[in-house]
Amino acid sequence: MSQASTGYVPPLEDMHFVIEQVLRAPQAWSHQGAHADLDAATAREILEAGAAFAVEVLAPLNGPADLEGCHWSPEAVRTPAGFPQAWRQFVDGGWPALACDPAVGGQGLPQLLDAALSEMLVSANHAWTMYAGLLHGAYEVLRHHASPALQQRYLPEVVSGRWLATMNLTEPQAGSDLGLLRSRAVPVDPAAPMASGAAVRVSGQKIFISGGDQDLTDNIVHLVLARLPEAAPGTRGLSLFLVPKCLPDGRRNAVHCDGIEKKMGLKGSATCQMRFEQAEGWLLGEPGGGLAAMFLMMNSARLHVGLQGLGHLEAASARARAYALERTQLRAPCRPPGAPEGPADVIAWHPAMRRVLLALQARTEGARVLAYWCAQLLDEQAQHPDATRRADAAELVGLLTPVVKAFLTDLGHRGADDALGVLGGYGYIHDYGIEQHVRDSRVARLYEGTNEIQAIDLVMRKLLGRPRGLTLLLEELERTAAACRADAALLDTGRVLQQQIDLLGAGVQALREARQADAEAPLRVADDVMDGVGHVMLAWAWARIDLAAGQPGVAPALAERKRLVARHGLEHLLDASAHRWQRVRQWARPLPWVPA
Amino acid sequence: MSQASTGYVPPLEDMHFVIEQVLRAPQAWSHQGAHADLDAATAREILEAGAAFAVEVLAPLNGPADLEGCHWSPEAVRTPAGFPQAWRQFVDGGWPALACDPAVGGQGLPQLLDAALSEMLVSANHAWTMYAGLLHGAYEVLRHHASPALQQRYLPEVVSGRWLATMNLTEPQAGSDLGLLRSRAVPVDPAAPMASGAAVRVSGQKIFISGGDQDLTDNIVHLVLARLPEAAPGTRGLSLFLVPKCLPDGRRNAVHCDGIEKKMGLKGSATCQMRFEQAEGWLLGEPGGGLAAMFLMMNSARLHVGLQGLGHLEAASARARAYALERTQLRAPCRPPGAPEGPADVIAWHPAMRRVLLALQARTEGARVLAYWCAQLLDEQAQHPDATRRADAAELVGLLTPVVKAFLTDLGHRGADDALGVLGGYGYIHDYGIEQHVRDSRVARLYEGTNEIQAIDLVMRKLLGRPRGLTLLLEELERTAAACRADAALLDTGRVLQQQIDLLGAGVQALREARQADAEAPLRVADDVMDGVGHVMLAWAWARIDLAAGQPGVAPALAERKRLVARHGLEHLLDASAHRWQRVRQWARPLPWVPA
Structure with a gap:
């Protein structure tokens, strides 16, 4: 295998497309006081520098650190070779403080850019990124709850990453x-x-x-x-x-x-x-006040766990795609137009592999839009000049956070596992890197509140408990569907998204009835609701991509690729949630006790 | 955690139930010359001895061997501590020759018992079992293809396991x-x-x-x-x-x-x-003639890989169940009648965990019926006095083999992963044993023909290529559905099975049309067909369990547990395949090329 297919290649073009075309973040920054000076070109430079760090410093340490592990003695823990040096470089580059307030030594950049940085760090080296992972939370807790003396002593050290x-x-x-x-x-x-x-x-x-x-x-x-x-x-x-x-x-x-x-x-x-x-x-x-203080950091922390799912999904999918476009085995029943004939075809042409690879790509791109949108809403919540918009953003963040945490980490781990399968027996071998993505991504479904806990939070506290968030989400979904319907080329996209919106509406209605009749019923279907809402949000993300691909300024080849992938998702990948919504509507079905 | 929840407990009662009540194997043996002397009591004794070997010798080596790994030098490979000694005990016990012909030193016992033994060995220690894994195939190849001189030199050594x-x-x-x-x-x-x-x-x-x-x-x-x-x-x-x-x-x-x-x-x-x-x-x-010789051992080898899926599914599910019945966290919204109240409830009472645990149990028991039936058909193919029955059994084995290999290894790996989730963060820790099941079971989806290759085999060679196997399978399915309809207590079971039979029939019809219209079309949906057929076979297995639970001689508590689990599967676990069959019927949908 060539180096290109085993190494991490940050998807900068895809990230820029989401930030600039789908979310139109630079326009939003110009209205946010703290980010008014930031433009798209500067944001690109920052992400390119982050990408270089991820590729040059972190990625080479990832596989070796997995084999070496950490070393414990009663006196001290020693991390794998290169980890402390990489941390010093990270600190020297000012990266820990990216989204912190300049008043305490931060760089005051948007959470959105920090999210994109996090995706790349995790893709390159999740284990190393764990050490940095609690800085965001500690920063928030110290800022809001520490006494002035403690703030003075600890905040600069935490912001700087020292x-x-x-x-x-x-x-x-x-x-x-x-x-x-x-x-x-x-x-x-x-x-x-x-x-x-x-x-x-x-x-x-x-x-x-x-x-x-x-x-x-x-x-x-x-x-x-x-x-x-x-x-x-x-x-x-x-x-x-x-x-x-x-x-x-x-x-x-x-x-x-x-x-x-x-x-x-x-x-x-x-x-x-x-x-x-x-x-x-x-x-x-x-x-x-311990739990309340914890909750302060929860949304940001859970978004970052969701980004871990995205990081693994991206990196594993890209590796599988690169492998499948190189590896030749067996003749494919059909070849792309103009493709050369040989004794065997690249496996990316075989239908079974095409399905897997297209699904991985569509889910990756949809997941990125969802996660980055959530980060953008965190910025809006903190920075928007209009208090109502800030409050609305907070409601949306509250509703989306468990979805980003649970659904994206499920996609990330299962997607990495699907990517492993593309490599066949090689996928099982450490040197090819994919099996490590599968193992490393598994824990993101467990920590920071298990995904089952997230589903309960989504159903009980967010969908049933705070109707404002759902109203705002439905408005955004309807707005996107209407924009699709307004474009003759996007009628199918709008129709599919509308079906998903209707499933969500009927599902929430069923949950409300369930809660009246039987306190346990919403909990019996919480997992289905999570999967259903996740698919609604993927449909929305693909529709937003499809819309953005038609905007002026998007290169034709990029626009074509984006449309192809988004429409594949809309057409082929939403049917798996239909039976989940059906179960939600059948909430009255009893669930036996587990026999001992 | 108590020892009981980390150690392997062979499910002997469940295995006996399948062999004696569901498959009624002792009745079949009495008609098979080679097994005419075998009765249920002797079969139980053999499996109990195998269970003791798995528990006492193999299981204790499993976790340590995973941490130690194998050691390579240019001169020799050294296996983990205890592996060679365990092999000698296995040989001394005569286990390698269990199903071999007595004429060459074997014990002449049914493949069915060998399958049950294999399940236990894998549950206890898959890595160790790999060394024994190729004896079956080598035995078949040597018997059928080796020259007399080679047979004389090598067959006794291979049969004995020396x-x-x-x-x-x-x-x-x-x-x-x-x-x-x-x-x-x-x-x-x-x-x-x-x-x-x-x-x-x-x-x-x-x-x-x-x-x-x-x-x-x-x-x-x-x-x-x-x-x-x-x-x-x-x-x-x-x-x-x-x-x-x-x-x-x-x-x-x-x-x-x-x-x-x-x-x-x-x-x-x-x-x-x-x-x-x-x-x-x-x-x-x-x-x-190399490939033809290989094919000779293929059905048996692939059945054994399917049994690996079953072994992991069983062991991981049992560990998760034991953990969930002990671990207390949070209050459950409802408690079983008469259950004590405390500050927190066992997690097995929480709806999200009940769903996972019941699904694991139902899939385990269904998978066991399917895998053991396949082994029983191998015995019928080799031993039935009626040549037509032997030929029919061979056709059924040919059709079922890719399903057992692919569907059961998918169930095994994904089930082990679901079981890991029941343990939350503990599931990620080596000491609890489940994460090893997840890692060890992954390869069974890749080797001996990847599961994607199995799906192509099922669709192209078995369903479309050899109509006799499908006819025989449909007869068995219809027979089971009719038996359910004949019992007023099993009307629902019969109805659900009939729905599955109809899905299979319509799916195969769609495949036949697809093949006429577009050579690639059946390959685009092969994965869906595999999942769909797997669910049909689970429905059949649960129906057979439900029927068997009503037979005289089944202890009431066992019958009740069997019915509960089987009916849970029939009611709750089949809906996930409906959209797969729908995709099969929509085979004409195009599949784009993967963008580079």
Whole structure:
């Protein structure tokens, strides 16, 4: 195999097309104070520089780090060869601060560009990207909840990436159910009022802590969920604390990494078992406000997990396509016009492979539009001059976040697995890189709230709980369908999208009836709703691509390719969700208990 | 977690139910000369002994071998700790010869029991089982194609398992396309007639050779596809040769293992790059008869790959069920009658998990009926006193083999992945065993003919090429549906099965039209046909289970559990194939070329 088919090639042209033509982001930036000076050319330069970092620095480390893994000793965790150096280059390039506020040392660029950067980093090296993954969340939490003294000490270090952060939530008995957490925090001065910044001693065991220890940065800022004395049971009794690995006076804090997990993938990312032994820390925000503080970072964190799905889908699909366009096996029943005849044809011409490759490409491009739109809405939520638009964007982000997290990580992992199949036996071999995408992408369906939890969030809190988000989404969907209907060349596209809108409407109606009749019923079909809504959003994304391809300024060859792929998706890839919506409408069907 | 939820527990009760109640195999044995002395009690004893071997010897080696992997040096491959000892125990127990002819040292037991044994071995340790995997094929090839002298020298060693065998097909440029093979065989005596047993020198490179070198046996019998001088191009020019690792006079042959692959899974199984440098060997069968000799072992080999899918599906599902019945997280919206209340409920009560677990259980039990029936038909093909029944059985086996291979390995791998999700983050951790099932099961969809190749075989050669097999299958399906209709309690079951039969009939009719109109059309929907036929066979299997549960002699609790699971499958798990059949009926839809 040639180098081109095993290496990562950032899809810059596709990314620019989504940002500039589909989402028309440069026009939006001109209305957003913080981004008014940003233009399309500058955005392209930034992404090209990010692409160079991903290709030159991160991608070469990816396969070797998977084989090497992380090294644990009671004193320290050592990450794979090259990881610390790559981190220093990332920091020196100012990348961690891309979307942070210039007031605290950030570059103030849109979340949209940060999303595109994240896609490339994950495509090139998901394991390495895990270390950076919690910076966004830590930044938000510190900005909104840390006392001024803590902000002064920690925020510049986190924004710059000189120190990394972790999120210490999970305990052995408490995964999806944070109400069962047992870690404790005791005030240093029981007489002092328990306010943000108060000093505490934190004790407890945490598991599955990404980057709980590492050798990329000198210090690590642990954000820890724990209970103050006499806190309420359940999630209301949780508070959030900042517990650094190294204390301001240079001493090591009583924070220990007792081991790292042997995992299916992400072997370059240290997943740590942590033990806090009366470790010194400080309260962030109000007592009992731990979960609320966590939720602050949730939308952005879940969007980034969705981008991990996209990153794997893109990289694995591109590898499979490159392989299939080179590898010759058997004669194809038909050849493209003018194609040469030989003893065997490239497998990309065989119908079974064409199906897989076209589906991968259509899903990748649709997923990218959806994920980037969500990032654009985060910018709108933060930056739009009109408060109503900001509030509307927030509602849409709330509704879309579980879909982006769950549906895109499902697409990413399953797509990587389909891509593996294109390589046949070679797909099973480490050197070809695809099997690592399959293993690495699997965890994104599990962490940051399992995809089953996302489906419950979508159904119970978003579709049934907050009608405003759905109204806004339906408006956007209808607007897109109307735009298609207004163009004689896009009548089929508009018709297919309208069918999807109708399925969504009928599905939500069925859910409302279900909730009245039977509290469990919406939960029995939550997974179907997620898949159905995901397909509605793919249909919308393909329609937006089809619309954008017809705009002036799009090169004819690019426009033709975009139309072909989007219309393939609209025609061939939506039927799989019809029976899911049917199940939603049949919510009354009982579900037996599992026999022991 | 308790030991019970991480260890393998052979599903003996389920296996006995299929063999005795669903397939009524003991009644069939009484009509088959070779098995007339076998009764249900003896069969149970054999399977219990096999289960003990799987649990006590193989299962404990599985996880450690995955972490250790195989060790390569230019001189030899070393398998993981315990593998050679386990092989010796297997040989001492007489297991390799279970289904071989007593005339050559075998035990003459039914393929059906060998299939049940295989399921357990794979559930316990797929990697180890790979070394034994080619004995069946080598046995068949040697019996039918080896010269008497070669038979005398090699057959007893292979039947006993004292020597293991390999199948050397794939070359770097020739995977699915064996016509591209380049390995060469040159007669030692160019003047002698080129007949079975003739001495040759074999040269060439082979890849992906399971057990190409290993330290389980003193000698290895390589079966090698290569071309004699002036052989025809393509597959017609391929001949089969026996090339031993050690020659009869004790010298090492010029057979070299140049390396082993780093793979996604099956790390305890050495996947070897082989080099033959004028290695000494002998022709098996006729010149140019290589592919025909290979086909002899194909049905049995592909059935065994299908059993690998079943083995993983069973083991991963059982682990997930055990975990879900122990692990408590969050309150479930409803509890089973009389269940205790606590701060959190077992996750097996949560609707999202119930769905997954019930689906896994239903698919496992359906898949077992299908795979075991195929093994029973192999026995019928070999042993039935009536020649017509033997021929009919062969036709059915031919039709079912690609379905068992592809559909069951898809179910196995995807099911293992679903089971992983039940464990949430723990599913991603090696210690819990499920992620290894996901990795190990993946390759079964790729080797022994990729599942895409199986789908083409099913559509082109079996459904469109040999109408007799389909006629016989439809008769069996109709017979089962009629039996359901004859029982007032099974009317729904009969109705659902009839719907599936009608989908199959309409689908095949569409394929026949497609072939007339457009040579490529059946290939565009082959994957859909495979999925559709697989679901028809699951419906049939669940109907057979539902019928069997009502038979006298089935314990009431077992009957109730069997009915619940089978009916859940019939009611909830067939809708996913409706759109696949719809695509088959819409075969005329064009499929674009993949954009570069």
